[in-house]
Amino acid sequence: MTYLPKPRLHHPELPRNDLGFTRRDYEGAISTLCAGCGHDSISAAIIHACFELSLPPHRIAKLSGIGCSSKTPTYFLGNSHGFNSVHGRMPSVLTGANLANRDLIYLGVSGDGDSASIGLGQFAHAMRRGVNMTYIVENNGVYGLTKGQFSATADRGAKNKSGVANNDEAIDLVSMALQLGATFIGRGFSGDKTQLVPLIKAALSHRGAAFIDVVSPCVAFNNHAGSTKSFDYVREHNEAVNFLDVILSRAEIVTEYAPGSVREVTQHDGSVLRLRKLAEDYDVSDRIAACAYLQHRHAAGEIVTGLLYVDPEAEEMHDYLGTAIEPLNGLMEAELCPGAGALAKVNAGLR
């Protein structure tokens, strides 16, 4: 980490987005993570994505659990409300927040210990409930703050810094999210911002449960030979299935592509996901095929990245619950309290 404060002044011609905000308006406090930490690159990608999407910072709620990854919401979107909750329990807090006000944009940030170890249950249930959110796991396979113990996403056979191998099978959160009904699923790598930023933009514009697993090497405890979550290992084994561009509904589409090489998916909010295929025959709308593909490639030792599944017409939790359009936290007595007259009838029915 650095202890030098960020300069308050910035270039007067810093680009502004549709809301008149600069990138600086989406930044947060200075990071206290280790220099070179993959998580800081993810924070930068989140800032980039929110700026480009022209999201009003104060309408974003950023929530996290406990751990290195869960610290990062302090380091981005300083003008957004944040909630650093309890270890492994961010999904329930986010779910509750979303129930209270369906109009905010919910960004959940978690880690592999937070989501795959202590919080596996809450991760799973938030996915199957279809909570409208973007859920990012910053996945490095180890516990950083407690100095390098394996987490549940560490691959079997991967070695820790002292050379001891992990015996337990790894949990693949992407495969789980597919099985549990998440409606947007992607995997990125903190070392590949050109792939990650569009993934985050697409997830933020998705209506429904969007999950992104971002492999994010831990420079302090999991970036050595024998690790399967090191920068070198991930670069070598990264197999992207597609290249994604997110085109907001108001932008005009001009580029021409060879037929069959590009697929466009229009999301509920009108944004268009333009996918240039890298893996032949990979169909982002086929959940079952995606599951099988991931298993096959995993067996071959590859780390599959890209947009892996999307249902552009997905429903979300509020659809299932039939909740009123206006946020519940804005309803007043007149809408909520049946009043004395109704109570007199209740009394009469209880005699």
Next chain:
Amino acid sequence: MRPLESVNDFVVKFANVNGSGSASSNQLFARAILRMGVPATPRNIFPSNIQGLPTWYEIRVSEAGHTAARGGGVDMMVAMNPQTWDQDVRSVEPGGYLFYDSTKAMPASRFRTDITVIGMPLTAICNDEYTDPRQRQLFKNIIYVGALSALLGIESDVVETLLREQFRSKEKLIAPNIHAMHLGRDFALKNLTCPIGLRIRRSEAVGDRVFIDGNAAAALGCVYAGATVAAWYPITPSSSLAEAFAKYCKKYRTDLDGKNKYAIVQAEDELASIGMVIGAAWNGARAFTATSGPGISLMQEFLGLAYFAEIPAVIFDVQRAGPSTGMPTRTQQCDVLSCAYASHGDTKHVLLFPEDAHECFTMAADSFDLADRLQTPVFVMLDLDMGMNDRLCAPFEWDDARRMDRGKVMTSEALESGVDFGRYLDVDGDGIPYRTYPGTHGKRGAFFTRGTSRDVYAKYTEDGTVYQDNMERLLRKFETAKQLVPHPVRRDAATPTRLGAIYYGSTAAAMDEAVELLAAEDVAIDCLRVRAFPFHDDVKRFVAEHDQVFVVEQNRDAQLRTLLMVECEIDPAKLVRVLHWDGSPITARIIADPIAELASALKIVPLRKAAP
């Protein structure tokens, strides 16, 4: 032995098999007594089982209005369960009555000679009348209600009216049920001695009171308070609270487009339910969960977060006998300490103790105002006895002018005016800071909520002084809470006395009756019903004004007594335990006996008698 004679004052108990459909017919019987204007208090005594195990339904009829369990034997046993026959026959008071199905002859050795045995061939009557086995079972229950109405002198019109009301939406069931009721009634009138010594006589003693269980009343209170988010995990004895909330919301909270002005989520566990409540309350909705002891155990970590990060949350704890799974269908007041000091680190929480269904409603409604005002979790402490049993209570009231007290919430306008907003800044000296709902203002008011220490502007810090200042402010806030929570209710004896009793929650009914019993034995005692924690100063004063104070509780370890000792710094020798904790509800006798014993040991002579 002379048969018992009593009008409007006796106990009838039904012994049934769980899952046989007896619950609704037994309730019909209780309601018929109420419709005769006579107070009746039923209690379900049920196993943790769905079908097959024994279950009992005990009704205490009391013109005087006593709603506590009477204790002792029963005056009339309706023995419908061969499994428990011997213990049921044993439980009849000498001179009492035993009503049973005499279709199959029983050897004389299985009966008692000191009670009146009333046999009726219920199964034979049913088999003659019905061919369908399920009908035989269900109508058998209605037939015995009909027979009992004749034996006890309940008017048949009253039962008919109740059946018509019960099946209003399934009209074709009305006639067959009324027919079955008369089948039983007519048989009894023709073949049995009617009425017996126990009788229901029309009265006005019920008055305008309503008949409802505490869980449903609490749920109704949540609707009136404006709660919009409920997250819960099924657990006996609290599940019916969440289910009642769903039922009331469906009726009162559906908008013109058929959309719901509420959200109810059945969570995956209690950790998730309290997490959702905290998330929703952080975001400005009124949110609650309903649970029992094991759920409270699971919520500990989150409760510490809500205390420290200062997030309102309402938790209904419908207590049952612990520890661990304990006796899940039996009542206790055993979560007082685990709620008062829930979570690791230094914590204290607000607890409310309703005495009956009426207070379940009012305290449910008040709990949301308190949680918002104090920005902290508030526990409403029910128990199985009050939560799951229908009980007579004062009718519910609501003032339409009442507004939700959302506490100190910074508005967009206030933020715009440039006011110094520090999330944990004690601007008013009462320990309560201002909060904002996320998304309120474009540029101001955003802050980071966390369970780690922070300064008054919500910035992370590990500075010991700043941490300590904040923890001390939380104590100031708890001091403020003392004035805001429901105050204790004091009731002094007719004559001056140095004896006092402190009690709370569902013990109230038994305590009221115990005071009468004690007065009859010339023991005068002043009473204080504690309605909340933190304790109001009146509680300390009450203890100071008495030489001995009995603390009446339904748990093993005298948990409220501990809380009184610790929080009010009271000499333990002054606080005498009166405890009942076998899982059955406390009775007046259980309270009165040890008090009377100690009073006589102390040779306390009432002042008026001591005077020459």
